[in-house]
Amino acid sequence: MEKRFEISLLLDFYGELLTEKQRIIMDLYFNNDLSLSEIAEINNTSRQAIHDTIKRSDNALLVYEEKLKLLNKDHELKKTFDNIILELDELQNNIKDEKMNQLICDIKTQIIENV
Amino acid sequence: MEKRFEISLLLDFYGELLTEKQRIIMDLYFNNDLSLSEIAEINNTSRQAIHDTIKRSDNALLVYEEKLKLLNKDHELKKTFDNIILELDELQNNIKDEKMNQLICDIKTQIIENV
Numbered sequence: 001m002e003k004r005f006e007i008s009l010l011l012d013f014y015g016e017l018l019t020e021k022q023r024i025i026m027d028l029y030f031n032n033d034l035s036l037s038e039i040a041e042i043n044n045t046s047r048q049a050i051h052d053t054i055k056r057s058d059n060a061l062l063v064y065e066e067k068l069k070l071l072n073k074d075h076e077l078k079k080t081f082d083n084i085i086l087e088l089d090e091l092q093n094n095i096k097d098e099k100m101n102q103l104i105c106d107i108k109t110q111i112i113e114n115v
Numbered sequence: 116m117e118k119r120f121e122i123s124l125l126l127d128f129y130g131e132l133l134t135e136k137q138r139i140i141m142d143l144y145f146n147n148d149l150s151l152s153e154i155a156e157i158n159n160t161s162r163q164a165i166h167d168t169i170k171r172s173d174n175a176l177l178v179y180e181e182k183l184k185l186l187n188k189d190h191e192l193k194k195t196f197d198n199i200i201l202e203l204d205e206l207q208n209n210i211k212d213e214k215m216n217q218l219i220c221d222i223k224t225q226i227i228e229n230v
Binding site (some may be wrong): 014015016027064067068070076077083084087088090091094095097099100103104106107110111114 | 128129131132142179182183185192195198200205206209210212213215216218219221222225226229
């Protein structure tokens with residue numbers, strides 16, 4: 001996985017465990033694509049200070065993932081549910097009863113809304 | 116939810132974020148049902164020290180849940196998938212085709228193994 005993209009995903013999972021300041025800076029850098037200099041200007045600090053905050057936050061996110069593995073578990077769960085959706089499609093293609101077809105639709109919707 | 120049971124569940128989700136010492140003491144108290152005095156004796160320390168460690172760890176787990184809400188999300192996901200299993204049962208009761216029935220069985224197994 002591309003590093004920048006991975007950090008952005010880890011922020012979704014563990015952002016709340018960072019300090020507010022760390023979270024805002026990480027969000028500006030990884031989600032809003034601002035440069036270190038631009039973030040430094042907004043925060044009235046040096047480019048180096050922002051660089052250090054990002055590096056520390058980045059390490060914290062990786063440690064959280066090493067311990068809780070939420071991103072990894074989510075990835076595995078999504079693979080399973082992609083497979084289930086394919087199987088439900090196959091069921092739907094083979095079942096002509098309208099009521100049963102509606103039931104399959106409903107199951108698919110619930111899965112898609114939850115993963 | 117009963118407090119003791121809730122803490123035991125929170126330990127499953129966030130135990131890795133505690134220190135090793137905290138995790139061992141919490142496990143002895145909440146999962147193995149040892150008394151404060153028994154845990155104090157094993158750790159060669161006072162009953163009060165164990166009490167303080169449990170209180171601190173307990174608070175840490177509640178703060179993690181307040182921030183990440185993994186227990187809450189897991190509970191919601193389980194409710195959804197309990198409902199999906201019921202709907203798959205209904206499908207199975209209405210579909211006589213053996214191959215399709217096997218497919219439904221397979222979907223149910225994947226869901227049960229993942230939640």
